[in-house]
Amino acid sequence: MERHSLQTSRLELNPFWPADAAELQVAINDRDIAAMTRSIEYPYTVEMASAWIATHDDLWQEGKSVIFAIRLRETSELVGAIGLEICELDHCAELGYWVAKSHWGSGVATEAAAKVVEFGFENLGLNRITAHHMTRNPASGRVLEKLGMLREGLLRKHARKWGEFYDVAIYGLLAQDWENQRNLR
Numbered sequence: 001m002e003r004h005s006l007q008t009s010r011l012e013l014n015p016f017w018p019a020d021a022a023e024l025q026v027a028i029n030d031r032d033i034a035a036m037t038r039s040i041e042y043p044y045t046v047e048m049a050s051a052w053i054a055t056h057d058d059l060w061q062e063g064k065s066v067i068f069a070i071r072l073r074e075t076s077e078l079v080g081a082i083g084l085e086i087c088e089l090d091h092c093a094e095l096g097y098w099v100a101k102s103h104w105g106s107g108v109a110t111e112a113a114a115k116v117v118e119f120g121f122e123n124l125g126l127n128r129i130t131a132h133h134m135t136r137n138p139a140s141g142r143v144l145e146k147l148g149m150l151r152e153g154l155l156r157k158h159a160r161k162w163g164e165f166y167d168v169a170i171y172g173l174l175a176q177d178w179e180n181q182r183n184l185r
């Protein structure tokens with residue numbers, strides 16, 4: 001099954017390729033990015049980037065996830081990553097993303113996430129998309145709220161990062177609610 005590319009007014013969302021490893025490493029290798037996520041390590045090496053990229057084709061072919069590089073359309077600069085971890089049994093997925101620190105606050109995360117949510121509901125036939133963030137990263141919560149996601153709960157001291165435990169907020173969006181919101185626009 002062929003991997004997809006998506007476009008927004010400012011962004012190109014396309015597959016990562018092995019040649020992207022060095023650019024990915026430069027964009028993601030920031031302690032502040034790693035501090036706001038559970039799964040990104042710091043320092044982040046080119047070898048880690050290569051190994052991660054190498055998993056994408058199999059994960060897509062197995063129906064487990066779809067992962068996009070976030071690039072600026074004008075320059076093709078890699079500014080982040082976004083994806084859906086899919087549970088075929090339940091027709092749901094978890095949205096995850098990160099954006100290079102130089103693009104924080106620019107609307108890139110919201111723009112990319114809106115397109116991937118649309119892709120999940122329209123192309124993958126999902127019934128529900130969830131997301132979570134550590135509460136010490138309120139900007140991520142604002143992105144999720146802009147997508148129309150509802151905060152559904154709080155997992156106290158759920159995430160462990162660098163030896164400390166953090167609260168995690170859980171968000172969700174149903175296909176029917178997304179469709180209703182879209183029809184109101």
